[in-house]
Amino acid sequence: MPVSGLVLTLSANGGTAAEAISALKARPEIECEAPRGNKLPVAVDTLDRTKDQALWRWINELPGVDFIDVVFISFPEDEDSPEVAEAC
Amino acid sequence: MKRRDFLKRSAMAAAVAAAGPLPGQTTVPEYTESAEGDTGLEWEKAPCRFCGTGCHVMVGRENGKVRAIAGDRKADVNKGLLCVKGYHVGMILYGQDRLRYPMLRKNGEMTRISWDEAIDVIADRVEADPAAFAIYGSGQWTIPEGYVAQKFMKGGLANNHIDPNARLCMASAVTGFISTYGVDEPAGCYQDLDECDVLIMWGNNPAEMHPVLFSRVVDRRSRGEEILMIDIGTRRTRTTDHCQHYLEFKPHTDLAIANGIAHLLIKNGTWDKKFVENHCNFRADTEKPTLLGREITFEEYKKLVEPYTPEYVEKISGVPAEKIRLLGDLFGQRDIRICSLWCMGMNQHTRGTAINNLVHGVHLLSGHFGRPGDAPTSLTGQPSACGTVREVGTLAHALPGGRVVANAEHRAETEKLWNLPEGRVNAKPGYHTVLMWEKFCTPTEEGGDIGTIWVQVTNPGQTLPNRHKLFEAKRDLKDKFLIVSEVYPTASTELADLVLPAALWVEKNGVYGNSERRTQQWFKMVEPPGEARDDCWQTLAVARRLYERGFEAMKGRDGRFIFDIRNEDGSEIPYWKWEHYYDTNVDKALFEEYRQFTRLKHKDLAPYDEYVRAHGLRWPVVQQQDGTWRETKFRFSEFDDPYVTKGAEFEFYHSVTKDGRALIWFRPYEEPPESPDDEFPMWLSTGRVLEHWHTGTMTMRVPQLRRAMPGAYVEMNPKDAARQGIVNGERILVETRRGSMELPVWVEGRGHPPEGTVFIPFFDETLLVNDLTLEAYDPFSKQPDFKKCAVRVRRIPNEPYQEKGLAPVNANAPG
Numbered sequence: 062m063p064v065s066g067l068v069l070t071l072s073a074n075g076g077t078a079a080e081a082i083s084a085l086k087a088r089p090e091i092e093c094e095a096p097r098g099n100k101l102p103v104a105v106d107t108l109d110r111t112k113d114q115a116l117w118r119w120i121n122e123l124p125g126v127d128f129i130d131v132v133f134i135s136f137p138e139d140e141d142s143p144e145v146a147e148a149c
Numbered sequence: 150m151k152r153r154d155f156l157k158r159s160a161m162a163a164a165v166a167a168a169g170p171l172p173g174q175t176t177v178p179e180y181t182e183s184a185e186g187d188t189g190l191e192w193e194k195a196p197c198r199f200c201g202t203g204c205h206v207m208v209g210r211e212n213g214k215v216r217a218i219a220g221d222r223k224a225d226v227n228k229g230l231l232c233v234k235g236y237h238v239g240m241i242l243y244g245q246d247r248l249r250y251p252m253l254r255k256n257g258e259m260t261r262i263s264w265d266e267a268i269d270v271i272a273d274r275v276e277a278d279p280a281a282f283a284i285y286g287s288g289q290w291t292i293p294e295g296y297v298a299q300k301f302m303k304g305g306l307a308n309n310h311i312d313p314n315a316r317l318c319m320a321s322a323v324t325g326f327i328s329t330y331g332v333d334e335p336a337g338c339y340q341d342l343d344e345c346d347v348l349i350m351w352g353n354n355p356a357e358m359h360p361v362l363f364s365r366v367v368d369r370r371s372r373g374e375e376i377l378m379i380d381i382g383t384r385r386t387r388t389t390d391h392c393q394h395y396l397e398f399k400p401h402t403d404l405a406i407a408n409g410i411a412h413l414l415i416k417n418g419t420w421d422k423k424f425v426e427n428h429c430n431f432r433a434d435t436e437k438p439t440l441l442g443r444e445i446t447f448e449e450y451k452k453l454v455e456p457y458t459p460e461y462v463e464k465i466s467g468v469p470a471e472k473i474r475l476l477g478d479l480f481g482q483r484d485i486r487i488c489s490l491w492c493m494g495m496n497q498h499t500r501g502t503a504i505n506n507l508v509h510g511v512h513l514l515s516g517h518f519g520r521p522g523d524a525p526t527s528l529t530g531q532p533s534a535c536g537t538v539r540e541v542g543t544l545a546h547a548l549p550g551g552r553v554v555a556n557a558e559h560r561a562e563t564e565k566l567w568n569l570p571e572g573r574v575n576a577k578p579g580y581h582t583v584l585m586w587e588k589f590c591t592p593t594e595e596g597g598d599i600g601t602i603w604v605q606v607t608n609p610g611q612t613l614p615n616r617h618k619l620f621e622a623k624r625d626l627k628d629k630f631l632i633v634s635e636v637y638p639t640a641s642t643e644l645a646d647l648v649l650p651a652a653l654w655v656e657k658n659g660v661y662g663n664s665e666r667r668t669q670q671w672f673k674m675v676e677p678p679g680e681a682r683d684d685c686w687q688t689l690a691v692a693r694r695l696y697e698r699g700f701e702a703m704k705g706r707d708g709r710f711i712f713d714i715r716n717e718d719g720s721e722i723p724y725w726k727w728e729h730y731y732d733t734n735v736d737k738a739l740f741e742e743y744r745q746f747t748r749l750k751h752k753d754l755a756p757y758d759e760y761v762r763a764h765g766l767r768w769p770v771v772q773q774q775d776g777t778w779r780e781t782k783f784r785f786s787e788f789d790d791p792y793v794t795k796g797a798e799f800e801f802y803h804s805v806t807k808d809g810r811a812l813i814w815f816r817p818y819e820e821p822p823e824s825p826d827d828e829f830p831m832w833l834s835t836g837r838v839l840e841h842w843h844t845g846t847m848t849m850r851v852p853q854l855r856r857a858m859p860g861a862y863v864e865m866n867p868k869d870a871a872r873q874g875i876v877n878g879e880r881i882l883v884e885t886r887r888g889s890m891e892l893p894v895w896v897e898g899r900g901h902p903p904e905g906t907v908f909i910p911f912f913d914e915t916l917l918v919n920d921l922t923l924e925a926y927d928p929f930s931k932q933p934d935f936k937k938c939a940v941r942v943r944r945i946p947n948e949p950y951q952e953k954g955l956a957p958v959n960a961n962a963p964g
Contacts, residue, residue, distance in 0.1 A: 064157050066162075092157070094161060096168075102164030102165045104161035132164050132222075132229050133160040133218070133220070135217035
């Protein structure tokens with residue numbers, strides 16, 4: 062269940078960027094801060110890694126978001142084994 | 150407040166900090182204060198383990214495990230940002246199949262042995278035939294690891310058979326820099342990306358391979374700055390999507406494009422006469438090409454590029470003449486700043502040195518050099534390809550600090566600094582990568598004079614070209630012995646006779662050197678699993694065992710161990726015993742010794758402790774009168790480089806011609822070693838993907854990354870696919886003259902190859918594309934060309950493709 066902090070680079074097109082912010086705010090897993098210029102700080106808290114990955118992809122494809130940078134990620138202790146075991 | 154809420158608050162604080170202050174605010178909160186105070190995590194800095202960008206991460210640990218990763222906002226390289234791989238870097242430590250114990254093949258079975266026995270086995274192999282012993286290393290070696298291996302081989306065994314995997318990724322950049330400026334590595338730095346008006350990617354895909362660097366440019370554009378971006382490539386990528394111009398060229402013809410720009414600069418009279426007259430000489434190939442070439446005049450150079458008219462270049466390259474004129478016009482403008490970026494596309498090329506020379510030459514001829522934003526800049530794919538390979542000199546012909554074994558003065562200096570008997574260092578270069586593995590895979594009685602290779606921190610079983618010939622052939626040679634130090638099972642450990650479990654990333658101390666000459670240090674933070682141990686210790690332990698057996702090669706001129714490290718009271722520190730390895734900082738002792746080598750070529754490094762305090766420093770790092778250490782962002786430019794003579798404006802102080810001038814080369818376009826023909830009618834190109842780093846050894850253990858890109862595929866142009874009736878997801882047979890494999894097809898996937906070209910990534914150990922690739926290499930750099938060879942694709946009769954082949958397509962569909 063990763064918790065992550067992302068910085069989204071918003072499109073120069075104000076309208077699309079505003080729509081992107083609205084769409085992001087509508088997702089319960091995403092918490093948005095006020096944009097800093099073209100940068101939008103967000104925190105993401107998902108129930109499991111699959112949802113985390115899907116959400117990441119969804120943001121990546123969202124019109125109005127030009128780029129995603131990751132600034133923080135935590136991997137709590139209780140989730141090491143099953144996922145990693147599956148990977149190997 | 151729950152721990153999870155604290156973590157979330159920390160995540161948001163980090164994001165806010167990286168995004169910058171709100172309008173009207175001047176500061177933003179520090180995320181680490183919040184994180185440390187609230188979650189109990191201990192935070193420490195480290196460079197990211199993956200590519201050559203050199204992003205800094207903050208590693209949060211708890212109860213002896215890495216628990217969180219944050220971008221380091223204080224780091225100039227990434228300013229707190231990370232890419233999707235960096236995001237998951239902490240998880241690479243915890244795959245459940247980590248190698249934990251030394252394993253020796255006995256009667257065909259891998260059997261657990263003690264470290265003591267493992268060290269003896271290696272020492273026996275060395276003693277039995279030191280001239281036939283080789284080390285194959287890596288641009289992922291830390292600087293101390295590479296330095297130790299280098300000294301062990303060149304100062305000890307003296308056969309010079311040490312070469313790194315970086316031979317496969319940036320050797321042509323090295324020969325390009327050296328033959329242009331007389332010294333290796335880029336003059337500029339990442340600030341060039343922040344200040345350029347035009348960014349030209351030459352066969353480069355930074356949006357996927359160096360995403361944090363690329364985001365600096367995308368960010369500028371998002372803020373309303375105008376940046377013209379041009380992708381000169383053989384296949385559309387995510388980078389292309391951001392570019393105003395895409396110049397698609399036929400593989401191998403980038404040399405014609407560069408010569409076409411030079412032609413236009415001269416024809417239009419827009420070359421920078423002052424810069425060229427004051428700072429450049431001209432060179433062309435001799436009849437038998439050499440790295441020194443022959444001196445030519447500007448008039449001769451002009452005649453040589455004369456044939457490369459836009460129309461002629463279009464005929465060779467397929468790039469429309471108007472686009473060649475666009476490039477010529479841009480380089481002809483003095484009031485803009487142009488940055489060229491390249492990586493594997495120009496380096497993995499049998500004319501790799503030549504195209505590197507030509508791109509440098511276009512910048513020099515046009516004067517687009519030496520101002521922030523005006524720079525030819527190569528990127529590296531590995532975290533210390535620059536630091537450990539290019540600076541420590543772990544290539545078969547090199548010595549530390551830009552020295553070479555063929556130079557008697559360099560050998561003498563090295564022997565003095567290493568306290569070796571005179572004449573110890575061998576003047577004959579060792580075997581470069583392809584030759585080393587060819588000799589290893591050739592029967593001894595047929596001239597295969599490499600009997601043992603010790604592989605550290607790399608996976609040649611997956612990355613060598615023409616794998617059947619250069620790797621798999623060892624399987625039948627019973628007297629050959631392969632040692633592999635690794636963290637996970639790989640294609641290399643599968644064939645190994647001795648496997649040594651290695652510590653990974655923050656399980657050990659380390660120092661890396663990134664693509665912009667930045668040296669970065671970190672400390673060990675967590676314990677490695679089982680009996681895994683530092684690669685550096687492994688080499689030192691073997692050296693010590695040999696010394697204790699009386700092996701002369703491990704003794705210096707005074708009879709002392711060549712890796713002698715002592716306490717302040719003069720007593721020897723027994724660090725070769727694992728339980729004492731961290732009694733002292735071995736990295737620091739080795740780094741301080743190595744640092745003495747760095748002055749000759751003005752690659753000056755600061756004392757180790759300066760790097761402990763800093764977030765990396767770019768060499769030359771020069772001590773100021775007040776005792777502080779100052780890094781250099783722009784080499785050869787008077788305004789920043791303290792080694793440039795006052796009043797010179799620019800000075801290439803290691804000039805090949807010893808007159809402070811750089812060389813503008815003419816290198817002609819020549820045909821590639823293998824081209825499509827009737828039998829194999831298409832081009833095959835290979836490369837990387839965003840989610841996986843190189844052979845996937847680490848990233849395939851991260852579930853998110855593995856799920857996002859679970860397997861290799863072959864990208865095809867829809868017209869080529871339709872012509873054969875191939876549909877998306879169908880498994881097809883891909884064949885070259887060297888091998889064949891079955892892969893699922895991805896049409897209109899992430900990359901878009903033109904008609905007549907297919908692309909296959911190399912990260913998947915179950916689908917080894919290097920069974921197909923060509924081992925032909927550049928004559929100067931010895932770097933193989935992984936980017937092009939002739940291939941054919943065929944449908945497999947009765948293939949139930951719809952079920953079997955769709956994994957990569959589905960995995961990448963929007964969620």
